[in-house]
Amino acid sequence: MSWGNAETLRIKLTKSWDSGTLLTQLYEGTLVFPCSFFIKGPTAGQITESFEAVRIWVKEWDEKETQLPGSLQKKETNNRVLGRNRIPSAWIFDTPVELLKFIGKENTYKKWADAVKNLGQTFPVWEKVALEKPHKILDNLSKLDRIIAIALWICENPKPDIYLRELSLPSVDTKFIEKNRSLLSWFLDPILPESAICAQYKGAARFEKRYGFKSKPEMIRFRFLDKAHYINGLSELAVRSDELVLFQPLVKYIFVIENDVTALAFPPVKDALLIYGRGYNFDSLQKMRCLKNKEIYYWGDLDTHGLAILSQFRSYYPQTRSFLMDSSILLSHKEHWGVEPKQYPSLPAHLSSEEAILFNNLIQDKYAVSLRLEQEFISYDILLKAIEELIP
Numbered sequence: 001m002s003w004g005n006a007e008t009l010r011i012k013l014t015k016s017w018d019s020g021t022l023l024t025q026l027y028e029g030t031l032v033f034p035c036s037f038f039i040k041g042p043t044a045g046q047i048t049e050s051f052e053a054v055r056i057w058v059k060e061w062d063e064k065e066t067q068l069p070g071s072l073q074k075k076e077t078n079n080r081v082l083g084r085n086r087i088p089s090a091w092i093f094d095t096p097v098e099l100l101k102f103i104g105k106e107n108t109y110k111k112w113a114d115a116v117k118n119l120g121q122t123f124p125v126w127e128k129v130a131l132e133k134p135h136k137i138l139d140n141l142s143k144l145d146r147i148i149a150i151a152l153w154i155c156e157n158p159k160p161d162i163y164l165r166e167l168s169l170p171s172v173d174t175k176f177i178e179k180n181r182s183l184l185s186w187f188l189d190p191i192l193p194e195s196a197i198c199a200q201y202k203g204a205a206r207f208e209k210r211y212g213f214k215s216k217p218e219m220i221r222f223r224f225l226d227k228a229h230y231i232n233g234l235s236e237l238a239v240r241s242d243e244l245v246l247f248q249p250l251v252k253y254i255f256v257i258e259n260d261v262t263a264l265a266f267p268p269v270k271d272a273l274l275i276y277g278r279g280y281n282f283d284s285l286q287k288m289r290c291l292k293n294k295e296i297y298y299w300g301d302l303d304t305h306g307l308a309i310l311s312q313f314r315s316y317y318p319q320t321r322s323f324l325m326d327s328s329i330l331l332s333h334k335e336h337w338g339v340e341p342k343q344y345p346s347l348p349a350h351l352s353s354e355e356a357i358l359f360n361n362l363i364q365d366k367y368a369v370s371l372r373l374e375q376e377f378i379s380y381d382i383l384l385k386a387i388e389e390l391i392p
Contacts, residue, residue, distance in 0.1 A: 003057055004040040006064045009091055012037070013103050023134040026096050027113055035099070036073060036090040047085065054087070061088040069098040112138050122148055125190045140183060146172050147180070147187055154188060158196035159212025181207040218284040220244050223263070225272040226251065241284035248290050249273050253391060256313065256320075258300035259375045267384060269391060280309055286316050296320040297390060302330050303372030304344035307359045311348030318350075323386050324378055327358050330367070336377035340370045 016022040025031040039061075042054050065072040075089040093099040100106040115137055120127030130137045137144070149169050154160070164174050177184065181204035188211065189197065201209040208215035223236035229251055231237065239247065251273045257263040258277030266274055275285075277300060285291070298313055298320050300306040306325065314320040343363055351359060362371055 002040070003042055004038075004088075005057075005060065006068060006091075009037055009039070010103055013099065017103060017105060018135075020134040023109070023112065023138075024131050026100075026109065027116060027131065027134075031096070033096060034092050034094045036092045038090055039088045041087050041089065047087075058087055069093070069101040108138070111141055115141055115144055119144070119148070123151075123191045126187065129186070129190055136183075136186070143176075143180060143183070146176060147184060150177065150184060151187055151191060154196075154211060155191065158192065159198075161212060161214060163214045164208065177207075181205075185210065217242060218281075220284060221276040223266075223274050223276075224249075224251070225255070225266060225269040225274055227268075229271070229273070244284075245287045245289065247288065252295060254291060254294045254296045256296065256298045258306070258309070262299075262375055262383075265380070267387065269387060272391070277309075280312060282309075282313050282316065285313075291317055294319075298322050299324055299375065301372060301374050303340040304359060304362050305340065306372075307351060307355055307362075308344040308348045310355070311350040314350040321390075322352075322355065323390060324375075324382065325358075326354065327361070329378065329382075330358070330371075330373050333373050333377055336373060337368055338372050338374060340372035343370055 013022065022031075042050070042057070047054050061072055070091050070093045072088055073090040073092050074086040076086050093102065097106060100109050112134065116127060116130045116134075119130050119137070140147075146169075149172060150167075153167070153169060164177050167174075167177070185204070185207060192211075196212070198210050198212065206215075207213075217240040219238040220241050221236070221238040224230055227235070229249060251271050253269060253272040255266065255269070255272060255274045256277055257266060257274055258279070260276060263274055263276050278285075296317055296319055298310050299322065300309055302325050310320070310322050310325065340362075344359075347356060347359055347363075361367065365371070
């Protein structure tokens with residue numbers, strides 16, 4: 001029989017706890033005590049047909065009343081065959097403590113409630129934030145003292161322009177901050193003024209930039225395709241992006257190539273420099289003055305994201321031309337067609353008319369569903385021919 005028992009009530013309350021609802025209700029006092037929870041019992045027909053089973057069920061509830069926090073409420077039934085009987089109808093908790101003991105969460109709740117109160121006393125907005133996601137606090141109780149210490153320091157030292165390694169706080173080390181970037185952001189964003197946040201930087205990977213810490217410098221990797229331009233015999237270098245701003249190579253052509261192996265195998269080209277592609281992470285190249293007056297050629301994967309990355313790069317350097325990224329290349333390599341896992345959602349703003357047509361054809365599945373042609377499948381001979389045509 002599917003009649004209610006102590007375990008089904010515990011499961012119900014535990015689900016409310018797991019969702020955070022019960023935590024919030026108890027903290028805010030919106031769950032009024034004494035409170036009762038309905039117990040599903042037998043119908044009049046079931047009492048008649050299964051009286052012995054009903055008698056055992058009632059006895060089990062009577063025993064639970066002596067064993068568990070709370071009290072049993074019964075209602076009287078008047079059965080035409082068996083007469084008047086009293087059967088369980090609800091379980092009543094007189095206090096929050098009784099309810100918490102029933103699900104074994106009394107100590108856990110106290111620790112959580114004390115933590116939320118402490119957060120609210122530190123920054124009032126934190127109490128509201130904590131109640132919106134109560135389990136985020138519960139899951140990180142052991143970290144909160146360090147979180148508070150870091151937050152207070154950042155409030156007093158906005159955009160400090162130091163490396164995280166230079167931050168000296170008791171029990172706080174660089175590893176702790178690195179492992180808890182997302183959690184720290186969740187706490188920091190509601191309390192810091194807009195002037196203390198670089199809002200354009202989002203996500204855990206950009207924590208340092210978002211809050212004005214020095215970050216590990218981005219390295220730009222490039223190689224000269226012409227021996228005449230080697231630097232002290234070096235053909236390939238990786239340079240800090242902030243220092244590359246002043247770089248002035250005496251080359252005429254720039255190739256931006258997304259695939260590392262293709263970039264390494266790229267043939268010699270007179271007066272040319274190759275920059276290793278960075279996907280969407282071209283921000284650090286925006287201020288490279290040397291690129292503004294160069295002929296730039298871009299080659300990436302032939303799919304919607306490849307064209308979107310091209311568009312982003314072209315937004316920095318409008319003279320950029322793509323090569324080996326057209327419909328004729330795509331259609332001549334059907335045997336190597338693959339599937340793009342997730343397509344770019346909308347037409348990028350900085351494509352040529354031909355590129356835009358190709359993008360639309362891809363996103364509309366004109367040739368195949370979620371079609372992509374990875375750069376590696378285009379033969380080296382085709383690459384050599386394309387370079388000859390670009391640079392006679």
